[in-house]
Amino acid sequence: MDEKFEPKITAFVCNWCTYAGADLTGTSRIKYQSNVRVLRVPCTGRIDYMMVLKALHKGADGVIVSGCHPNDCHYTSGNYHARRRWMVFKKMMEVMGVDMRRITFSWVSAAEGARWAQLVNEVTDQVRALGPYAEFRQIIGAGIE
Amino acid sequence: MSRIGVFTCHCGENIGATVDCVKVAEMCKDIPGVVHSVEYKYMCSDPGQRQMQEAIKEHQLDGVVVAACSPRMHEPTFRRAAGDAGINPYMCEMANLREHCSWVHEKGDATTQKAADLIRVLVEKVKHNEPLHPIKVPVTRTAMVIGGGVGGIQVALDIANGGHKVVLVEKSPSIGGHMSQLSETFPTLDCSQCILTPRMVEAAQHPNITLMTYSEVEKVDGFIGNFKVTVRKKARKLDEKLCTGCGLCIQKCPNKKISDEFNEGLGTRTAIYVPFPQAVPNKPVIDLQNCTYYKTGKCKVCEKMCPTNAIRFDQEDELVTLDIGAIVLATGFKLMKTDAFPEYGYGKHKDIIDGMQFERLASASGPTSGVMKRPSDGKEPETVVFIACSGSRDRAKGVPYCSKICCMYTAKHAMLYKHKVHSGKAYVFYMDIRAAGKDYDEFVRRAIEEDEVKYIRGRVSKIYEEDGKLIVMGADTLMGGEPVVIKADMVVLATAVQSNDRSEELAQTLHVSYDSYGFFAEAHPKLRPVETNTAGIFLAGACQAPRDIPETVAQASGAAAKVVGLFSNDELTREPIVAVVNRQAAPVYSTCVGCFLCQGACPYQAIEQEEIKARSGEVIMTLARINPGLCQGCGTCVATCRTKAIDLQGFSNEQIYAELMTL
Amino acid sequence: MRIGYYPGCSLLGSSREFDESTRAVLKALDVELVEVADWNCCGASSAHILNHELSIALPARILALAEQAGLTEILAPCAACSNRLLSAQQELEKHPEMLAGIEKAIEMPYKGTVKIVNILEVLDRLKDLIAAKTVEPFAKKVASYYGCLLVRPPRVVNFDRPEDPQSMDRMLRAVGATPVEWPFKTECCGAAFSVTRTDIVAKLSGKLVQDAVKRGADAIVVACPMCHSNLDLRRAEINEYLQQEYAIPAMFITQVVGLALGLDPKALGLHRHMVPVEFAETAGVQS
Amino acid sequence: MEAVNQRAKELLEKGEIKAVLGYAKGTGHVRRPHFARKAGQVDQLVLDAACLQNLAVYVTKHEVKKLGKVAVIALPATQRAILQLMAERQLRDGELVILAVDGEAVKELDSAAALEEHLALKAQGLDAKDKALLAELDAMSREQRWVYWQNELSRCMKCYACRNSCPMCYCGTCTMDCNRPQWVPVASHGIGNLEYHAVRTMHLAGRCVECGECGRACPVGIPVHLLTFAAEESIHEQFGQRAGAKAKLDYALSTFKTDDKESFIR
């Protein structure tokens, strides 16, 4: 099974930078692995930590959260608020023993098409190497409604 | 049960070559709620759009997903088409099969599967979409310009000439600003007052412009198109309607030794005064700090002398509230003072002056009538040292930025000095010469080549006084850092341009952002340079960053164009992608608990308090309310709210949850 | 008032009069000095130039000794010493990772709790008392000379303002002197080059002496033993360099205050100067 | 105690307050919260080392607010909670008489500003025991922590005692009770428990006054307070902010600095 394992990656991206950056990856025809599913929100400030938890709950093996670089936020400061929220969320997840290698925070601008491809590939490879998120799948198994 | 249609686009070969669109369309038919699923070569073409519109009608669709290119490309196209077909435009979503799938992955089953997945996500979203309607905001077509310098005057004239009313608010007794203090302007050396005064008069006489001088903005409420601005009209102690500006009161005022702000402390004025002869309006004002009557209770000479009985000692400040549609900030700058330089004597040497003081010395209308006389003893200075970057590009003094105008005005000053004192020696200490502008570098070269101003590349470490001379200790870095000592008669510091006094306070009053130096922040450094983050508030001139006159005027016209554009409609239409706080029936009213933790998270100060009152008028609870005029729809508040009382239209919790559940 | 005291090496030798006058003045003002037992040299600029760790360990030992004696504050009259003590204290605060090594070297725990003050700070606290006890106002024109180490680097010493400081001028005015307006209050005298590059000292200190005289000063008042030795001990070289005999004395601020308080010039060590304090007999109090 | 009771009596007698909220003897060593409504009942109030509960949890309750002005015998954690509640506009100045008890000292306060000043004088943060527990957690490997919490949380039955005992969990409609959408599953199973405690921790991050009431309230002994403590301490460390220290709202998650550290962001 491990040989055939293809990770599920869920990405939450902001509309103005990373989504546009991923569009640029497309227009530049830069290829990357197809494991990722992108969910578009207006701003990283909109990304609730519950979304990340729910993605894991639905069996994602890896999660990407990405938005505008500091100073570039379309809404001036949504990304700064998001950054703080992630700092606290990350700490809490670490305390609870969640494997943070599976959650990647990143800044990808609208001009960084190649960077988006690189990010997706790196995360996909990394998560593939880590294998299915067995610990989480175990507790999900206990809770299928 | 939803009736959703899915329209998969081949985009010619762009999607079709990598994704099996026919198969995708087939797969989508199995998604619960999808009642119609087709593919087509070019969905965005006229026949493609028509096909979608016909399907909406034929199958009574209540939502559509167009699986094609990026929504950032064609979402408006398809939403408009869907709207024309009779469903709410916001019931249309796009799945990005091109940029996020076909163009970035190899042809194969996995790619086709991903395409279908992407559509499935959007189908689930559409099921939870709500019909939304653009937000209409009425617009009051009166602009307020804060700051009556050359920038503010230009904005006011441009808007007024565009046919709209303008209120021009200036804190000092006259409009004109710093430009009215300048002697001559670079790079043409034309007389500053000669070009400015006609503009001042034009602004005063324009039927669409109301001048409010000696006034300050106290409070701003509301939002774009609908501001309520409270202005404090400070008491001039004078009935402006009666005053003819004859000046008799000024002549007779016994208190004549007051340091004159307009002449930067190099001259004196009376306690009742007009800042300068060409002042607009030409009506005096009484300086309460220095007026003998206010200090001792006796005098009133001006009142006795006034032929029209215009003096009003009992006049009080007046608060005026105005309805305003747009605001332009043009509050300008201030110069760092010479006392900010410990190494140059903390401002104790009278003959070390700043650039604005030099302007007054050089001005024909200045305290020396334009004759070069140094402040300490009135002697003609034989050697003058000009120091550029005084305090600018100096992180130790808290100003790491370049003040931009000093290179040019220092060259101008050196030139003016040489023109007035032919035998004089002028030295300029500089770090770099930044003369980027039309005819600017030529101007600096002229100072060096024709007027023989000596430029020395290095900073000055110390200035002290010895035998009536100022000893300037510098170094020449082009000679390997060799110390250079010049015995000067006068030193002119091109001191740093700083944000104006109380600019941060004003920014807070208007809810606009500002940088760590107190300059107002533009909405985007490249593409929205004259707008602020607060819709309906614009910027012009040096209140945003150091600027020279041409740039200020250009930006002023830009800001005016923005205002005129805003005023071209009765109503403002805005995307309904805004946050809302839920409201429920009594006794719950809302799941909002009124903790207002969301308020700090809002970049736009859009979160207001709303009091829920009982019939008796008693406040039962205070809840958050989002002002749709200010909200830009980032959703940061939504993620901050613990009780999920706030939701973002178009990206609601239910929509996102539904999307997540398909993964 | 009771305060810790770290005289430093110069005050035992070449600047004995600074030690004598400090003790005499503070005694007259009822300040008890508690000398740090078994203190060592702070290392001055030599340790600073040759070895960073040594330059911290030497002052750290002094501060640790003061801590052990239960002192919360020590007076270091020598500007060089107080500068070195402050530098070391701040360095250890900034780099706690160095602490273990330093504690090992000094064989004592170090907490960093002792506040280091210079003589001007102490006199300033006693300003009112000094003014009240002044019996013989020092009615002279003086050039107040702070030198480098009292005010620089400002982030370390955090005392007065780095250019044109005022604290000594205030003290001098309080005892009846008139400080002249002069620009060289904080110009360097040549400092540690006293022995090795006397030529540089002669030039730099010469500029000070020349200018002080030109501006009408009767005396140069200092608060640093190094400055004093350059202006006094090296006067012969200065005069040779300037090709003129300058007789303006250099005095410690404590000596000036001592004279104003009516103390015996000899107790203030005035007789130890190379450049005689000629007016001491007339200006000072008859003993 | 004498002084507090004396003052409480006085206030009741004068009619300035309607009740005093303090502690009374329960069974055995337990101290339970007690409202003294009449001066005569004040003597039932006790104050000793066994008084642990954070009484601030009651003051936002509708039933208590209905009483009118109430005096609260406020130990340090209660004081911090009240100040945070004031910053979050759940209590107004003058709504309570705060009888702040710190060891032997008693101080009467009634406004957020006074409380802020009072609390500023005291060292805040965790006591040594809790610090040691957090350090122990920190010393574990990631996998060990996961196993530790999975073991602990396996006992959770979502009785919500931790939520109900928390003075900061005053929301009328808790997220846990929202079902459109149902972000957190109702059932108490592996993922449901993890999500519940994650959400609870995030909701308290930057707001937790570190009283530890949640941990004491847990009937099955899960140290849930360590989660909120860890979050709160990390916020203090990273941003310098602390819940229950300021009269004006200073919520770490709705403020930011442009140079917040972001080494973890790729």
Add this chain to the structure above:
Amino acid sequence: MSSGSHHDHHEDTLAWRVQQATGVKLAHCYQCGKCAAGCPVADQMDMPPCQVFRMLQYGLPQYDKRVLGCEGIWLCLACETCSTRCPQEVEIPKIMDFIRGEALRLNLAHPRSKDILAFHRAFLDSIEYTGRLYEVGLVADYKVRSRHFLKDVMLAPKMYIKGKLGLLPHLIKNRRGMKHLFKQTIGKG
């Protein structure tokens, strides 16, 4: 994250070592010359401080060598005038300290530095053995080291008369501790 000129990353450049040891960023210097303008000894230096910085900024061996071998670094009085006035808040004397140490370590110190060095060595020796500075011993030691036997012969007797020269050193009690202190710090190198 480190940045600046790409040369700075090479461990064999003086620039890299300077930045590592002092934490001062060389790229902060923008060559305004204010340090040289205020330096009391700049006119005597073969290379004023701003030029030392300029050369370091290159990170090239030929310039590093010139910096290490120049006399200017030995003339720096550490009076801190430059750093107090530096608009970029560069701690110049800190850099000078470090470079002097490097010049000694690499045996590149300017010949005229020998006297200055001899003085500092003699100074430290005095402290190492007695705990406090023994001025007579210092001067004697310095004379031996520097071979300037006749320097200041005229001054000493005058000082002695004024009571300013003790002929015996002041010994502290814990001299063993002082030796230990030196061994643990300077003795390690």
